[in-house]
Amino acid sequence: MDLKASRREFTWTNNHVFSIIDRGLVNSIWVQQWSVLEVIIMDPEFSDHSPLCVTIDEKQEKRGKPFKFCNFIAYHPEFIMTVQKEWSNKKSNNPIEVVWKNLSKLKHGLKKMNVKEFHGIQDKILAAKQLLIYIQSQMTEPHDHQKFFDKQNAIKLKI
Numbered sequence: 001m002d003l004k005a006s007r008r009e010f011t012w013t014n015n016h017v018f019s020i021i022d023r024g025l026v027n028s029i030w031v032q033q034w035s036v037l038e039v040i041i042m043d044p045e046f047s048d049h050s051p052l053c054v055t056i057d058e059k060q061e062k063r064g065k066p067f068k069f070c071n072f073i074a075y076h077p078e079f080i081m082t083v084q085k086e087w088s089n090k091k092s093n094n095p096i097e098v099v100w101k102n103l104s105k106l107k108h109g110l111k112k113m114n115v116k117e118f119h120g121i122q123d124k125i126l127a128a129k130q131l132l133i134y135i136q137s138q139m140t141e142p143h144d145h146q147k148f149f150d151k152q153n154a155i156k157l158k159i
Helices: 026-031 071-075 080-086 093-116 123-138 142-158
Strands: 036-041 052-057
Touching: 071 080, 071 093, 080 093, 123 142
Parallel strands: none
Antiparallel strands: 036 052
């Protein structure tokens, strides 16, 4: 597989003819192992060939998770109070700046509430779904049906 090249377009020249003779090649194992692979075509200096420099980096730029508003947060008892508290800034004459600052403050307040109240919710939902699948697999006998039916309904309410 050809690597993405940067800096120069051609790797060889004889002063009036330009060509891409040299390439950076990798196999699928390298692509899976390294998150950033790139070949830099360097200046040829005294040669008619440009040296290639392969850059390898396994660390991606670490960024925070983007803010996502989930509708279930609006049903939390502290939601309205958090919005009112964080939306109280009017220390600017520019209305756009006021909205931007208030949204930024609100985002932090809602993130705190989300972490405090709903941390690990996806794992809990997954565990409840697995339990539901198990209970439904046990509902094969008619005489046990009612016992498992009640458990199934309780788990569905949790999810």
